[in-house]
Amino acid sequence: MATAAPVQQPATSQAQLGRIYLRSRAAGLLDWLVAIWVVSGAFVATEPSPYEFGFILVLGLAMFGGFGLHRSTLGLLVLLAGFIPFGLIAAFQVKYTPLSDSLVYLAVTVFLLFTAYFAANYVADAPQRRMKFVIKAYIVAAAVSALAGVLGYLDLIPGSGALTLYGRAKALFKDPNVYGPFMVLPAMYLLQRILLATGRRRLWAGLLFGLLSVGIFVSFSRAAWGHLAASSLLVFVLVYLFEAQARDRMRMIRVGMAGSLVLVVALAGLLAIPQVGELFETRAGAQSYDEGETGRFGRQAFAFDLALSHPLGLGPLEFRNTRVKEEPHNTYVNVFLSYGWGGGLAMLLLIVTTIWRGVRFVVRSSPNRLLLIPLVSTFSILSIEAAIIDLDHWRHFYLVAGLIWGVTAAYHRASADESKRLSALV
Secondary structure (H helix, E strand, O other): OOOOOOOOOOHHHHHHHHHHHHHHHHHHHHHHHHHHHHHHHHOEOOOOOHHHHHHHHHHHHHHHHOOOOOHHHHHHHHHHHHHHHHHHHHHOOOOOOOHHHHHHHHHHHHHHHHHHHHHHHHHHHOHHHHHHHHHHHHHHHHHHHHHHHHHHHOOOOOOHHHHEEOOEEOOOEOOHHHHHHHOHHHHHHHHHHHHHOOHHHHHHHHHHHHHHHHHHHOOOOHHHHHHHHHHHHHHHHHHHHHOOOHHHHHHHHHHHHHHHHHHHHHHHHHHOOHHHHHHHHHHHOOOHHHOOOOOHHHHHHHHHHHHHHOOOOOOOOOHHHOOOOOOOOOHHHHHHHHHHHHHHHHHHHHHHHHHHHHHHHHOOOOOOHHHHHHHHHHHHHHHHHOOOOOOOOOHHHHHHHHHHHHHHHOOOOOOOHHHOOOOOOO
């Protein structure tokens, strides 16, 4: 009996299988590359920084490995597309700033807006799994930054001068005022774990939260201090109201009281160190650069008047070439000056719609609510902090915004295992 000849698989089918295999491998590597990208956010002493180069690699791998776009994140893309033409027009309004500097500044802003859009779609594909990759990487970055900042401030390692500025810890950031707030979001996830977890998970979370708190303290950034305190209070209230059971609430009250006592004792110990006490007293009081016509608030008033009279904007970095030689330190005023009325409105809408989405969803029950509580608690205070500092180039500001859009885009998406209580606890 004759046997049938084996049917050979078409070459095209083999090529398709090869592409499918490579895509699956790329998708598997994407989470780890995103984690490395997030960690690189702790190294931004120069611009462009490793964060920018890391994102380019992430984006390339995501495009190759298959990257889904979600309809509910379309608002971010619309804001990005609406911002670009107004920002470009404003960039050409500069008179004293080199045009190349103006265009580079605008390019960085557009780039950061796009990172928010990417983060939103990346997280929306698998909220719990991918958020855990992102936040654990962020905790590593914050812990490294805090350790470097504290050791540098105490002059315990060689080259400590590179980790401080004006006697304040900055780690590998340009400015202590960026270094301090960078650590707030991971601190909020650790605080949430302290409030709800038990055993070793709570112990490790407590130790890491303490490290980040000390790191934030030695930044001697008043905004960072307030940010940590206000966001911590918000996390406590939201967890207490929406996620804690009766036994959790009693434990939360005890943990809160004990934690507050530990922080007070630790703060007292730090202030007993003469150089720490003197700098704290100086930073806690009114600063000379806040007062007067050319002080922080005087600059803001002058910048606001300029913004009203220049619909197309002055252009990026141009304000410092007016009669006031420093930036206004108010994001809401600065974006209208730098990007014109249209670009400023797009940035304002980004902040307002992000807060609105976060608050609207966080009051709804979902297996993913524990992912959202720290994000809302952090971003809402960042939006207030924006009134006293320029944060339109803070990398983590856009990351937090994108994560809020991503979690809310797939707020009720969870597998059976991910629907268990506290399954979203990072």
